[in-house]
Amino acid sequence: MKKVLLTDYAWPDTAIEERVIGAAGFQLVCGPSAPSSPEEVARLVHEHNPAAILTCWARVDAHAIAAAKNLKIVARLGVGLDNIDVAEATRRRIVVTNVPDYCVEEVSDHVLAMVLAWTRGIVDLSSSVRRGQWEPGSARLRRLAEMTVGIVGFGRIGRRTAQKLKPWGCTVLVSDPAILSDAGITQVALDELLRESDVVVIHAPLTPATTNLFDMAKLESMRRGAFLVNPSRGGIVDTQALIRALQSGHLGGAGLDVLDSEPDVPQALRELPNVILTPHVAFSSDASVAELRRRACEEVVTVLQGNSARNPVNQFASD
DSSP, rough: OOOEEOOOOOSOOHHHHHHHHTTTTOOOEEEESSOOOOOOHHOOOOOOOOEEEEEESSSHHHHHHOOOOTEEEEEEEEOOOTTHHHHHHHHHHHHHEOOOOOOOOHHHHHHHHHHHHHHTTHHHHHHHHHTTTTOGOOOOOGGGGOOEEEEOOOOOOHHHHHHGGGGGGOOEEEEEETTOOTTTTTEEHHHHHHHHHHHHHHHOOOOTTTTBBBOOOHHSSSOOOEEEOSSSSSGGGGHHHHHHHHTTTTEEEEESOEEEEEEEEHHHHHHTTEEOOOOOOTTHHHHHHHHHHHHHHHHHHHHHHOOOOSSBSGGGOOO
């Protein structure tokens, strides 16, 4: 019986995975729920010799891929691919898949919630009332309709975020070198977007080109008092530089669902009252997580049954 290795999972049980994989006649083997080290993942692969690997957060590197002699597919339980050595898998003609559109609504909702929470002062005002303060005259709130929102990265989620922002009346700018033209958007260079935007939303993938893209120089080039939202990948923003930009008053706040140090949150960041922090949950809802798990497993079943994947991410897979 072919084995499917689930390296890790961010939910209470593996019932969906067991049902889909088992119904197809394959055996599901589970690692620990928390992500293991790359070395431990490679050890698990060597031990079980799976035909497929399902991975959530754990890194599946070249050593793990090479350890499975009969590996056909590595399926990401998510959108981003920065924890999979796609190049090595492609070299070995192993299909890599993701679920690119399962959380479009959730992430764009999360962005809008953070932007509205900042413009309306929801988090700070709620805390002050709980402390026994009732000072409506001290509120310094903002009108979203008069603001410019810049979106960095204009894939599925970036487009949905723009659609949801426009009815609020704000101006939307977009920067994405992969988008050559789009009549429905105002596209500008990144530097111009940072200068002109009151709110900057990051919807870019983590790649060598975007790692620490928002360094001190980029943060200082943003409009004074601007709000930065990152629901994508923590490594795109230099957290220490962001802390300095917030402490100095250059930035007016930040909404962060991801950090380059997660799950560790720097004390200095936690102490800043103008920062909204959530624990990498922008993708999450009961509906989106169930869809993610089912569709990732269905990709595995499809490939192991000798059919083409629906969402291959490496080039040869669609040839």
